[in-house]
Amino acid sequence: MNEARRRGPTQPSGPAEVISDCYLGDRRPSSQASNPRCPQFDWGSAPTGDEEGPQDLRGRPLSMSLKRAVWQVQQMRVPAVSKGESWKRKRTKLLRKLREGTREFLYLFSPWRKALQLIAGNFGGGVQSFFVLLRFLVLLNFFSFLLIAGFVLVPSIVFSSEGSDSVNVSGLGECMEYNPNPQGLVPFYSYVLDVLLGTGFVELSYLFYGFYKNTLVQGTNFYNIPLAYIFTAVFYIAFCLICIVARLGTTARVVVATGGGSSGNYSMIAFASWDYGSLGEKETKLKQKNILYRLQVDLEEERLKKQAAALTLKQKIILYSLRVILFFLALGLIIAALVGIFMATQFSQERSGQEGILGLIIQYLPSIVITAGNFVVPMLCDQISLLERYSPSLTIILALMRAVFLRLFGLCVLLFTLWSQVTCSGNPEEDDCRLCQYNHKLYPCWETRVGQEMYKLTVFDLLVTIATLVLVEFPRRMLVDNWSNKLVQKLGRQEFVVPANVLVLVYGQTVVWTGALFCPLLPLINTVKFIILFYCKKITLFCNCRPALRTFRSTTSTFFFLVVLLFGWGLATAVMTYSLAAIHPSLSCGPFRFFANMWLIVPTTFHTLPDTTKEFLFFIGSQAFSIPLFILLCVVLCYFIALASVYGKTVGLLRAQLKLEGRDKQFLVKQIEALSEHL
């Protein structure tokens, strides 16, 4: 019951101080009979809070009627402000309107908002973070495609009739042979094979590097297609980096500000775990079961920790040696998978001439082995980790690290194998590579072949996802729903495992980044693939999955996934830089056929620039400019580091002060009790 309590006499202070008093928890009993909220507002105060404009009003914990009354009073006080103040007010109001306008505009760029809301309400924040990442990648790929289309594809189509610049290179006639068109009659299914493998009519299209000409359009429309190609590729990679880092920044802010949240486990569960946005009775019951499970697991972990601390020395030694053995076992499994990928790629590249279904399988062999490895090895590692008996959080992190390691290194091995075959392991004196600086017998147009490998990986990934959906997940659901065998019921419906799915996304995106230089339309294919993936995963989530019993911490994990995405980006950038700078482009196809390496077009074009521009660019690149710039950046960096450390120290000091104040208060309360006893 709310008793009518009078508020004690207060010092008349400005509205700001009164509100902040009320805000920080005024421990005197709240006044005013039936309103449990904090309605104190000193009307008799002078208008001191002119700097805080209207936007501060909504952040104050007052009842709405009081807020509106304050707002009215503020409006009426307007004539009393000076010209400077009113201009400032107008500017802040304009800024706010602008911000809200941009917010409404950005809604255009957030498709599937309703679907995401529904997912979050029914399955929680962890699953929603997967779909948010997927949507981000769809938008990233789409805008990358627009970039590439605008600068490379459209000019290539528009200027495709212009003649290409052909330099006379004698003695290298063999290197210039390149004819991917199939000869003679072709069986009807070869068109399907061509789409799946990227050969045939697909190979000679704008999809692959080999089709672009080194047109140098002169005259009224000056456009240097090779230069545009390189700069677009470089800018595309930089654009992706900027987007990811921006997104990482917003996530990192939350993680850093809250200090990782390692302490206060039980209070977190009690006060911060209930999702107020969850809908539906079934989901609520499930969430409650979830919280029950978490509390029970935590209490159990405490008990186990106490037990583990009480282990004898002998038991500890056994446990640690077991852990070391299992670590090497897991490492061995991963290395075995990588060796398998290496051998599969070599085999597939050597037998690339096969026809028919067998040829199709051989072509797809690297993709098959990679996918199989990425499926089997984490499963085995999961079984191993059961024996290792780490704490649950450490187990999850370890499993994620192993899976990431396997995926990215699998891709590395594939690329390394390709490289060793194209450049004869970097040895230009070997027989095959002596003539053209690359293996022209196996690879008349090696960039297109690399592009085809990436294309095949992407397509195979999509096919496997759809096949799993149709052949594994739906049947499993139907089995569980209709067959009441004990074993089947124990297996239960599928759980939507977020980390595994996110790694699939990261892997797919890394493949696209690696292949974009050789297959410019790959971002478009990836956009379509991710859109299909979104709908497939949504369908599977709602039809086949049950919500996970163990929830997934969304904020720190989002940060981790973006970091893993950055690793993939790093790999792709390394590959691209190496291809641009070190490998000799094919002589028979592509826009760079008459250069020793792709990057050489930039210096060549540079020399054709007018003198003043050349001097300006030389100046920017020279030491006279870059060293002062570097020093300036170092100074700015030091400033920010100092600022961050000062804030960190302040936070620590304030925390200690809070504890001290609590103890002071306790001491004073005891003194008061002791004194009142004497009286």
Next chain:
Amino acid sequence: MGNKQTTFTAQQLDAYQDCTYFTRKEILRLFYRYRDLAPQLVPLDYTNHPDVTLPYELIGSMPELKDNPFRQRIAEVFSEDGQGNMTLDDFLDMFSVLSEMAPRDLKAYYAFKIYDFNNDDFICKSDLEKTLNKLTRNELTEDEVRMVCEKVIDEADLDNDGRLSLEDFQHMIVQAPEFLSTFHIRI
């Protein structure tokens, strides 16, 4: 801004915009949600400030709230009479605080009020027990509830008085990264 709505005067809409985290469109949309709960009670014209209060039963039956175990406390905290009967002002205020734009401090303040079942400005052991029982559907044993309450007070109580004040609560909730996203109703 060109829309011909006659529910609110321009000044009223401005006031609502400045007092909540919603735009004009969202305020109107929320008004229609409020009205849908009881079309015969809520007039379409709010320009002369009608005094309309919807009873708690209607508020508690909204799809966003009806399965929330804390819906009664939420309505009580945001209503003027403390019993859960809400005017349009209270309704807008509630969803504004629970929207994604509201800052952490404001949400922490109201979360504290929600979990303070006996309205004594402290979260004491009995408040905690009620919270835990609502969170787990009364399925924890007495022992477990007691242990968890002890642990929570151990972790969060800074001034060692055996109960959580607003400062303890705010200090603890600042370290929870997912508080902002869980204390959030999408409407």
